[in-house]
Amino acid sequence: MSASHHPSDELLLDYASGALGEAWSFAIATHIALCPTCRRTVARMEALGGVTLDASDAEPLAAGSFDAVLARLDTPLDENQPSTVEQALDDAPVLPQPLRHYLGADVDDLKWQRLGMGAYQLLIPTGEEGVTARLLRIPAGRPVPEHSHGGMELTLVLAGAFADTTGTYGRGDLQEADETLQHQPHAAPEEDCICLAITDAPLRFKSLPARLVQPFLGI
Ligand SMILES: [Zn+2]
Structure with a gap:
């Protein structure tokens, strides 16, 4: 099973370039957690844009902040681990892990x-x-x-x-x-x-x- 309705390229590009506000980014990041296709697209956009993912430059994140959740959702693409994404689709929990972690529980x-x-x-x-x-x-x-x-x-x-x-x-x-x-x-x-x-x-x-x-x- 895979998603059939995806964010527009414009939205993905805004996301990849960091131009989206955090709540919008949250939605795109959650989609990407469930959608290998857009995950690859964003990775390509980030590569093209020369976005660096240098953890040493990142500012420390306050525990529990929305930013911290985004950072967890926005994990760099690892082409060698496609099973993680597929697993997310079939997992019993309804909420993808970072969202579930942020809210402290699954939907029920x-x-x-x-x-x-x-x-x-x-x-x-x-x-x-x-x-x-x-x-x-x-x-x-x-x-x-x-x-x-x-x-x-x-x-x-x-x-x-x-x-x-x-x-x-x-x-x-x-x-x-x-x-x-x-x-x-x-x-x-x-x-x-x-x-x-x-x-x-x-x-x-x-x-x-x-x-x-x-x-x-x-x-
Ligand atoms: Zn998608």
Whole structure:
């Protein structure tokens, strides 16, 4: 099994060159942990850009900081160890190891916040002003209220799948959405859909009930 929806080359290039903010980088790094194809692409981009991975120049990382997690996710490519990546896809834990380590548990043991309609979220602190990172858990077969985006949204599927007018997204797949996309994602019927979502502006819900509860849910 491998991802079929990948970050754009532009996004990968921003990531490889260090131009992306840390929350966005977090999503790309998590995708790369699950996607050998993009892992190789980023390695090529880093090689072309002459990015040096000289650990001795790196600043010490504060324990538990978002940066520290990024550093763990962003391990240099080792072509001789492809099994590590494949293993990540088949591993029993839902969250890739660095994300699981950062949150201190796998999905069933996290302190989820109830969103209503059977959905849950878990906010992940980021060091980026105005940028929100969260895990979302949408019950199997249920829709997310139809919405558009005030800014950019990256959604990375970690378990289950969701579908909208742009396609079906399974584990490892990443969707880039911006102001032009209005959609109503549905979780696939087989199992709950768990996603990592990064947004830089509140979602714009179409229905009045969704708009009314939005301020209380912080979405
Ligand atoms: Zn990919």
